[in-house]
Amino acid sequence: MTSSVVNEESQFVRDHLNAKIEAVVAADADEKTLLITEIKQLLKQEDAVMVAHYYTDPELQALAEETGGCVADSLEMARFGRDHPASTLVVVGVKFMGETAKILSPEKRVLMPTLEATCSLDLGCPIDEFSDYCDQHPERTVVVYANTSAAVKARADWVVTSSIALQVVKHLTDQGEQIIWAPDKHLGNYVAKETGADMLIWDSACIVHDEFKAKALVDLKSVYPDAAILVHPESPQSVVDLADEVGSTSQLIAAAKNLPNKQLIVATDKAIFYKMQQAAPDKLLIEAPTGGNGATCKSCAHCPWMAMNGLTNLRDVLKLGHQEIVVEESVRLNAIKSLNRMLSFTPDK
Structure with missing residues (x-):
């Protein structure tokens, strides 16, 4: 042929x-x-x-x-x-x-x-263990991240998201309160460092943000020296320390729009790029690396449960009409108190 x-x-x-x-x-x-x-x-x-x-x-x-x-x-x-x-x-x-x-x-x-x-944070904070821990420190105000079960929220005094965690903890610290924080250790350490709060911090982490690597981020920054680094505070402290902007998802989207940099290295779940690109259509969004050398993907930053x-x-x-959420009424009535504190919170002037 x-x-x-x-x-x-x-x-x-x-x-x-x-x-x-x-x-x-x-x-x-x-x-x-x-x-x-x-x-x-x-x-x-x-x-x-x-x-x-x-x-x-x-x-x-x-x-x-x-x-x-x-x-x-x-x-x-x-x-x-x-x-x-x-x-x-x-x-x-x-x-x-x-x-x-x-x-x-x-x-x-x-x-x-x-x-x-x-959510790995929810799974990492089972109600029985957490309730026992709180009982051991009755003098402390219990502040839990939104990434927790209804039962954990019902045990808490406050619920916070990453967008208001700093303000709430500062408000409580100014009133002389000592705090139990759960469940994210990286966000808790960041809040404690920024506010000087007396905090006992639960040991749990987000499986996505916990994987961001400082060394790999430094290497990527050398390729894009003019890029700003945007980091969610659920990331390890070594990664947060490299950030030009640290914040919640909504705060990072705002930063993408407002920062003068035309290149942005983003250390959070990559699905945020959809809204971030809407806010900053003229900018290059770059995934922050997670796995380091030998990893099977350049960035694995997408929550498997999402x-x-x-x-x-x-x-x-x-x-x-299946897959309906049900919350026991006694749990709901306790949880709504801590949630309403979050929703009605006004930062101190």
């Missing part, structure tokens, strides 16, 4: 494979379009609104925006869900966010695409 014939046959095979791939891609796109159309119809039919976190997949964030829902951090998700008139909230995120919505809106039906989507939310299970929960 001549080389020209072989080349012709090889080209035929390549063309045939490419045509198959294009057909599959087109079919997938058509199926996704139909799925999105069905979800939009079901949202109207069920008097439902989507409340999605910045760390969910961009197609879900876009759908929430298109349907009058909310894409936000956990603090704004809580406020939006409480204040929206819809009778059903579809919380696209992780389970503690659904529980928070139900605590604040007990009269509403709260659904999630999956109840299996949890990634469990998808269009198919979103459609299914609206269609079937």
Whole structure:
């Protein structure tokens, strides 16, 4: 067989494979379009609104925006869900966010695409162990991060998100209070360092942010010397120390918009790029490295539980009405006290 014939046959095979791939891609796109159309119809039919976190997949964030829902951090998700008139909230995120919505809106039906989507911080702070720990230090004010179960929130005096953690702890410290902090040790250490607070800090961490590496970040900065480094305070202190801006998801999005740098190295879940790029369309967003040398991916910064939310299970929960969040009323009544303190908090002047 001549080389020209072989080349012709090889080209035929390549063309045939490419045509198959294009057909599959087109079919997938058509199926996704139909799925999105069905979800939009079901949202109207069920008097439902989507409340999605910045760390969910961009197609879900876009759908929430298109349907009058909310894409936000956990603090704004809580406020939006409480204040929206819809009778059903579809919380696209992780389970503690659904529980928070139900605590604040007990009269509403709260659904999630999956109840299996949890959080390493929630898992790392079981209520029995945490309650025993608090009992050993009754003189201390208990401040817990929003990334905790309803039961842990019910045991707390305050709930905070990363956007107001510094202000709340400073407020308590100014009043002479000593604090138990849970569950994120990196955020707790950052807050203690910035405020000088007397804090006992629970030992747990976010599996995403805990993986950011200072040495790899320094190496990346050498490639992009003009880039600003944006870091979520759930990251290790060695990473926080390299930051030009430290803050919550909403604060980092604002920083991306306001900083003069045209290149930004971002150390948080990469799904935030969807909203961050909207805020700063003219800037280059670069994923901060996580795994270091020998890692299987350049950056593994996407929460595996957030990634469990998808269009198919979103459609299914609206269609079937399953995956409903339930919070025991006695737990809810205690948890709402600490949550309302967070929602009504005004920083000291």
